[in-house]
Amino acid sequence: MVDFSLITGPVGRFLATAQNGIEVLRYGGLETGAVPSPYQIVESVPMYKLRRYFPPDSRPGAAAPGAPVLMVHPMMMSADMWDVTRADGAAGILHASGLDPWVIDFGSPDQVEGGMQRNLADHVVALSEAVDTVKRVTGHDVHLIGYSQGGMFCYQTAAYRRAKDLASIITFGSPVDTLAALPMGIPPNMGAVAANFMADHVFSRIDIPGWLARTGFQMLDPLKTAQARLDFLRQLHDREALLPREQQRRFLDSEGWIAWSGPAISELLKQFIAHNRMMSGGFSVRGDLVTLADIDCPILAVVGEVDDIGQPASVRGIKRAAPKADVYEYLIRTGHFGLVVGSKAAVQSWPTVAAWVKWRGGAGALPDGVVPMAVRSETAATDSGVPFASRVAAGTAAATEVAFGLARTAADAVVAAQKSARTLAVETARTLPRLARLGQVNDHTRISLGRIMSEQAMNNPDGEFLLFDGRVHTYEAVDRRVNNVVRGLIGVGIRQGVRVGLLMDTRPSALVAIAALSRLGAVAVLIPPDADLHEVVRLGGIADVLADPGNLEVARGLGIRVLVLGGGESRDLNLQGDADVTDMEKIDPDQVELPGWYRPNPGFARDLAFVAFASAGGELVPRQITNFRWALSAFGTASAANLGNRDTVYCLTPLHHQSGLLVSLGGAVVGGARIALSRGLTPDRFLHEIRQYGVTVVSYTWAMLGEVIDDPSFVLSGNHPVRLFIGSGMPTGLWRRVVEVFDPAHVVEFFATTDGQAVLANVSGVKYGSKGRPLPGGGRVQLAAYDADDDIILEDEHGFVRLAQVNEVGVLLAQPRGPVDPTAPVKRGVFAPADTWVSTESLFRRDEDGDYWLVDNRSAVIRTERGPVFTAAVNDAVSRVGAVDLSVTYSLESAGRILAVTAVTLRPGGSVPSAEVSEALAALPVGVGPDIVYVTPDLTLSASYRPLVGPLRAAGIPKASRNSWYFDADTSQYKRLTAAVRAELGDL
Template identity: 80%
Template sequence: MVDLSAITGPVERLVATAQNGLEVLRYGGLETGAVPSPFQIVESVPMYRLRRYFPPDARPGAKPAGPPVLMVHPMMMSADMWDVTRDEGAVGILHAAGIDPWVIDFGSPDQIEGGMQRTLADHVVALNEAIDTVKSVTDRDVHLAGYSQGGMFAYQTAAYRRSKDLASIVAFGAPVDTLAALPMNLPAGLAVGAADFMADHVFSRIDVPGWLARTGFQMLDPIKTAQSRLDFLRQLHDREALLPREQQRRFLASDGWIAWSGPAIAELLKQFIAHNRMMSGGFSIHGDLVTLSDIDCPVLAVVGEVDDIGQPASVRGIKRASPQADVYEYLIRSGHFGLVVGSKAATQTWPTVAAWVRWLAGDGEMPDGVVPMALQPEESHESGVPLALRIAHGAGAAAEMTFSVARAAGSAVVAANKSARALVVETARTLPRLARLGQINDHTRMSLGRIMTEQAQATPRGEFLLFDGRVHTYEAVDRRVNNVVRGLIDVGVRQGAHVGVLMETRPSALVAIAALSRLGAVAVLMPPDADLTEAARLGAVSDVIADPVHLDAAKKLPLRVLVLGGGEARDLDLAADDDVVDMEKIDPDVVALPGWYRPDPGFAKDLAYVAFATVNGELVARQITNFRWALSAFGTASAANLSTGDTVYCLTPLHHQSGLLVSLGGAVVGGTRIALSRGLRPDRFSHELRQYGVTVVSYTWAMLRDVIDDPAFALHGNHPVRLFIGSGMPTGLWRRVEEEFAPAHVVEFFATTDGQAVLANVASAKIGSEGRPLPGGGQIALAAYDPDDDLILEDDRGFVALAGTNEVGVLLAHPRGPVDPTASVKRGVFAPADLWVSTEYLFRRDEAGDYWLVDNRGSVIRTERGPVYSAAVNDTVGRIGAVDVAVTYRVTVDDHDLAVSALLLRPGGTVPTADLNEALTGLPVGAAPDVVHVVPDLKLSATYRPLLGPLRAAGLPKPSRNAWYLDPDTGTYRRLTAAARAELAGAASDE
């Protein structure tokens, strides 16, 4: 008997396959009969529509809606992702659990007028408005839930509104530390470079259509994509088997993908991949600077154990980025899309989210599997999703293993070449700067104004100036500079004029300095706390630019005052002041440029600035040429390896040389952002680091002690700082700063006033060292020195002898550019008729070639035991663990000099006598001080440099348990007693 089933079975299967296949070809999929969940459009604007699913019954006695959850989709996916299947979709499950589900729908931008010009900031602002609407309608705090990039939007919006009206954030596979673990384990260095290039040169010109977004998503996991398609074809005959997953398949295969605007992609790549600003802070939302550290509502991060897009290491960055928030995680063994759609999402993710919402409302226990997120190390050792989990997760284990093994081999090569790659990147940035610096001669056109013009032309929309929580682009700042130039021309300021700048550190001060540079005038930087009449005389000032804050002080000078800036609070009454001009009332568009005007006319040799310093209580003018400015600016950018991803925090005022030469100069040359501070405010320091995304902090002397000693100072979680740059930091404070801000380092600079000698401790490996000569700077040499007779030594041919290793010598500089007329010029130094400048600073050079400041030639304390070199003593004593700052000074008693060292300790610190003896036994050069004592405080100058005058005036320290003298018999330190003090003072003791 013939078995008909053996014949009809394959035929029926073939027919079913053909019928189902034809339906898929004609309609894109199988008809499931499913209907979407009901929803109401609560708000509809061009940017979004706000859906409320299962709107509550408004009739009396109806059950009230539960806690609202507002769900956010990523830009490339349709908002329908939350309702792919009614019974197993997010909105249906949440509604059944008593939750009030809301969805923001950004729509398809290619179908909306102006949609393809949307930016990331537009989405954040839209979500911010939607939260206000949900809060207004429900009168309850909102739970914000976002998937993938939607989760990033949720974090960014929460930070933007400082968690106002938010009950919690739930993020599904949302990357935060985007460089911790990239999709397909791409090396971070490669990703940063590629993201920068794509943002600037690709997505600034094109958009991504929906089909391309779908293809890109599928290519991130090609094995799984191919496997899913094969499974569908193999089951095409079995309609009943396919129907439960058909809606999900159709969503991923076609329906779920929408276009992506180029500007939004460029901003994503620039801010959150190339610059990783969700971790560092300082990302811009329509000009406002935002940081995730402002989030203080509870956070639940749903982590996919085998998610290769929102990788666990990247998702867990939220713990470090938001130190004020209580952060929890829920780990699910799923890939990226499976976190929110599919069987595991229906049985694990969404019930857990519902339980989380109820728990926060006080209506239940914490859900199973939700645990506090552990603080991850800043540099994660996770290299992506582990191979074992991939094998367990995927059906194509063999193929996945092959792919992962190849990738692991590639990672090994990447790790082996990490330093080489970093060196290549650093060299690529540094060499052009050093080459340009080396090409500068007296007649090279070089100025601050010129470099700012170049940056504005290269990256007009690049972020440049940060102040009071706002960001200004290069284009905007450059336009403002040009307008001020026109105003200066209108009031008669010409090239070469000396114009005083008496202003707070704010954008208008930077603009004024840059405008004078562009005009070719000389900016005389007048310190507000100095004798302004004397400053005006020394600077040969003809006019003064002042802000409203300093207007009254400026009006006391016998000069014309030009008022600039002042912000919204500006209210001037200048009707009766003939010598006061309100620059803001000049319309730059009606100012005709004269024939003599050429923008940025300054040569390197030209005087560009006059700054001031106080020496022995007297105000001294320091002349700064364009070459001197360029040397510091290019040198800083090179030594600190500044890039477009950096933000320099300018703590010093712009009228100080450090602010002008290091902070502003380095930032402009490096193309980085510069954040201006209104002054050192320890109570705001930590917040501004994160708000601005500060990566480089400038300082002078002991400035940072006020920060880390402030009782309110605390660093929780992540901080973005990688470098501190400046000069004069005491060794003890240096060590503390690196401890507090690890893994950040200090790059210490040393530069003479005229800039002929510049050193930098780029490696930062030797605390206290001034490092080595800056490439591109002038040539230096260390002349042999006799401290007893204060003479530079000569060899048997009559030329200057060179100091040996670890010998004290006078630092000489072979000048480049104009020589200061007050400088100590030497000729015939190492060859007939050569010319060198003596810096008058004493240094030693160690075996490795690093330079260590020993003293100033005129400050050596010559005692009966030999010369005491102040800087050498200060560096050595500063290495005692409890010491923050050490200063050594001369006290003259009965016509003989004593060397005294004062120690300022860290809070709660003490100095054992044994530690003091051990430290000073290892003094590298010179004699030890006669007396060492602890002081409760040190008076500092306006630039945070310790003042020696008050210490000298106090004479010998009084006997105490925190004062020691050097016993000449034993060569060790002992407690300073009254008898010992009297003996030191030259008076015989009666005891």
């Protein structure tokens, strides 16, 4: 008997395959009979449509809708992803759970007028408007739900509106720390460089059509894509087996993908991959600067254990980026798309989301599997995407997983070794061109602040440059403002070479004024507000002063013409009848005709560019700063701090201070970094602005940072973006505390002479208190042996200056390069016949490793009966005592003798036993300790946060107390200062 099934079976299978195949070819897939979930368009604008799924029944007695949930799709995927299947899709499941599902539909930008010009900010602002609408319609706070980049939009929008009207945020596979784990194992440095290049040179010119978005997504996991297609073909004869997954297959293969605008891709690559500003903060939304640290509503991050796109290490970055928020996580063993569509999403993701929303509303318990997200160290997050073992384990036995775990351990060791090499290569590639350019500078090189700013504006006009009051200004905008001020200055008669005083607070107008004078070729005389201003005017040769409205009244008293610049829109100067005051903002730059002599940025390296002021021996001393000196510090800072366009430099230092002008502003301009200006130094503003601006580098002077970290209200929690502190004069004890608080950031301490002939930098930041070594690209320095008792430089048997030995005090000499300050002490025939050196008049010692340590200024050495007291060395030693906050050492004349006195302030709750004082000063590497050490309630600080000795010296010998000590020569110990001992020392 013939078994016809042997014939009819294959034939039937063939016919079924053919029939189903024709249907797929003709219609793009099998007809499933699925009906989409009903929805209503509540709002329709060119940027988006706002859908409300399962709109509530308005009939009397109808059940009230539940808590509103607003779902956000990524840019390259259709909003229909939330309703791929009615029974198993997000909208249907959430509605069945009693919630009120809403969806924002950005549409397909290539089908909307102007859609391909959309950027990320457009999406964030649109989502914020949609939240307002949902809140207005429902009367309830909104739960934001986002998948992949849609979750990034949720975070960004929550930060933008500071979590207003948000009940919680739920995200699925949404990266935050993008450089912690890039797809396909791309190294962070390589990823950042590639992202910058693609943003600037590729997606600034092209867009991504829908088919390319689909292809790119599938190429991220080509084996899985090929396997899915093969499985589909092998089951093409079995319609019943295919139908349950057909809607999902059609969505992923064709229907679910939409175009992606070039500006949006470019902004995503630059802000959130190259610059990683979801973590650091400081990303721009239509000019407003935003940080995730402002999010304070609860967050649930759903993590795919084998997600190669939103990798766990990247997704978990939200814990550190949003320290104010209560962050939870829910771990699912699935890939990226499986988080929101498919069988696991239907039975795990969406029921958990529904339970979370109810828990947040006080109805029900915390869902199973949802746990508080643990704080993970940054080292654990770097280069640690989805482990290879986890990918394999998704379909293998546990024994195989162990084997791959061993392989992963070995691979991680290789990655760690390669990481430092990659970092070094990137830093070298960035630094060498700067040093090469600096090395080419000579007297006749045209270089200045104004010229470098022009170059940056030409090369990167849309690049972010100036941050202030929560707003960001581009290079082009700042450059345009500088040119307008130049025209205004020309209009009031300012010419090249004229000295103009600047009496302005650290504001954008001050930065613009400095740059405008540089572009004009005039000399900016930087007026310290706490100095004798009439003396500054005399010493600086100032005929005109540029002031902001806040300093107008003081400037009026100087007896010279006042030019008022800046002040914002609410300025009311009341200048009627005052002929000596000119409001620069009233000048129309378009009406100023440029004279024939004007050439922008005419300054040569040898030309005087700025005049700053310093105090030496209580006297005000003008310091001349040439364009070469500015360039040396600017290029040196950019190189030593490895500044680039991923950095934001926080300029806490006043711009009238050399550090603010040369280090903060100079380094940022040369490095192409952003510079953030602050209205003042307070702990709450400091913390808010470093996160809001995404500050990576903080500038300082002297004890400035103590105002922040030693304040009782200062609490640093969660993530911070700071990697570096740069400046000069930080006390050693404060340095240690700063590094401990802001770990893993470190300090780069500079020492530079005003003329720029000697520049030192502690680039490694390892030795607290050291000034480091000569900066590459700077001039050559030597340490001349010095006799402190007789105040002379020592010579050898041939009459040349002798080099100081290891840890021997010496005078720092610099071989001049470029113009020499006429007031500087020049020495010839120093180490060889007819050679020329400039004395810095600063005393240093050089340790066994070649690092330089400042011990004093030559004029500040206190010569006591016991020997020389080097004030900087004493302050450095005393500030190493844990309880000491600040210290200052000064001379005091009493009864015909010179005493060395050290005053210290203590940290809150601190105390210092005499034994600690003795131990600290016994370890002095050079010189002897002071005669008296005492605790003072506070120290008066200058505008640059340097302790002032005038008020202390005027108070005379400290009073006898348990917090005052004198040096007992018989025991070589410091003992309590009594009234009898004080009388012997001689009361002033």
